[in-house]
Amino acid sequence: MLRITICVLLVIIYFILLDKAFLNFSPNNSYALSSLAPRNKEEFANQLILRTLDKYKIEVPSRCNIPTYSGVGTNRAITTAYGYTEIRSVEVYDLAFISSGVLASTLAHELEVHCKQSMFEYIFLKTLYGDKIASAYLEIPAYSLEVQRIGRYNNIEQLDGLEALKYEYLTTWSNR
């Protein structure tokens, strides 16, 4: 009888230890997961933007905010400049998220070109030739950069479309 009691006690102690070990392990793990897991689509998209900037070493210029996800839009992204001195903001839409290459290329287009362009130059050209031609002037270097970086961003499937847009803006500009 004593043997059986000892055996039962040992089994109970074993399960208590096993349970404790499992409990100790489990909360750490679920904490790590919940701190990484995005709560919604917007948070997920913003995390993806940050990881893409880091992975492809795309720098955010000092005069520009960190790009943020902005939902449904007719473009991939848009850079907004209010006046000459204010910080510019970049809104990124659903169309930029079709692949990591498209997202990287879009972020470089906005941050490395549009965020650094001169408002004086744009307003001067707009006064001389109108908005369409002034905008074409701003888009030429942005699409040229995307075409040039096609390999770096593994974005080859977008090459024809980007080349076509670059050509369209070059034609608009040269026919001014």
Ligand SMILES: [Zn+2]
């Ligand atoms: Zn652009």
